[in-house]
Amino acid sequence: MAKQVSNKQVILKHYVTGYLKESDMVFKNTTIKLDDQKGSNAVILKNLYLSCDSYMRSRMRKLEGSYVESFTPGSPITGYGVAKVLGSGNxxxxxxxxxxxxxxxxxxxxxxxxxxxxxxxxxDKDVPLSYYTGILGMPGITAYAGFYELCSPKKGETVFVSGASGVVGQLVGQFAKMIGCYVVGSAGSKEKVDLLKSKFGFDEAFNYKEEQDLDAALKRCFPDGIDIYFENVGGKMLDAVLLNMKLHGHIAACGMLSQNNLEQTEGVHNLSCLITKRIRMEGFIVFDYFHLYPKYLEMIIPLIKAGNIVYVEDIAEGLESAPSALVGLFSGRNIGKQVVRVSRE
Incomplete structure (x- = not known):
């Protein structure tokens, strides 16, 4: 007879407008049968770690024509995680x-x-399992594909990374340093700026919240202009970057974090720079690059084990902490990759 156990879930209460709040999510206690799923193609998972990612906010509104579907109000939120297979018909x-x-x-x-x-x-279980929510999971392959495939980096080029203290940003910065680039990052606190310079090896970094003039901040860091911009933020930052790009520069558009909670997104006014400077700006979705995952693991795992790459996590304990952890992404409360530990098994 199949074992039946309690199953706590985080439910999306309703479609979200404006800034995400913890109250937009509620807990529900259900039960689930743990069997081997014979006769089906299903897999039963015990979730160990969950990943908090900014794209999840967009799925909390009614989406049309998007590459992902909206979450369903009244149903559990979904996202990337690490799990153990308890039963499988697959x-x-x-x-x-x-x-x-x-x-x-x-x-x-x-x-x-x-x-x-x-x-x-x-x-490979010789690295922490939680790493598979970040550096060894979806964010890691995002950083790898976006930087190497879209930006075509070369030694000596100048690289700017916005949202640089997040897992994607911290990896892009280190990848750029490995090939001999000059790298600058922006983040939202003094602690994060110090982390970028002291731990991740960025040449320079600034707190965008303390800069009255982003254009001036970028000119200070890049007096001769920017070759590569890894875009995680959008809005005013993108507008300022366009003014400071070099001729034939590359922009990889990974995310627009500053716009995720806005009902009316900010306009970008300097798009003519794409023409006058012959800039190549390309957006990308990680799903298109999962075929590169084995190649990425071949590169990144030896670097991790040799201590040649730095990775920082912010782990919240227990499923009960998940709504707060997700909301905290949008105020910059986390330091490093935000993870929720559901179970220690």
């Missing part, structure tokens, strides 16, 4: 295996359409 996944991929914000999840592009097996 021949690709076996009981006891560890995986990372899309799962629910709950203690246990049933994934009905698991594929090798939605759940990735974890083979």
């Amino acid at each position: 021949s690709n996944f076996q009981k006891g295996e560890l995986v990372w991929g899309m799962t629910g914000w709950e203690e246990y999840s049933i994934v009905t359409k698991a594929t090798d592009q939605t759940l990735f097996k974890i083979h």
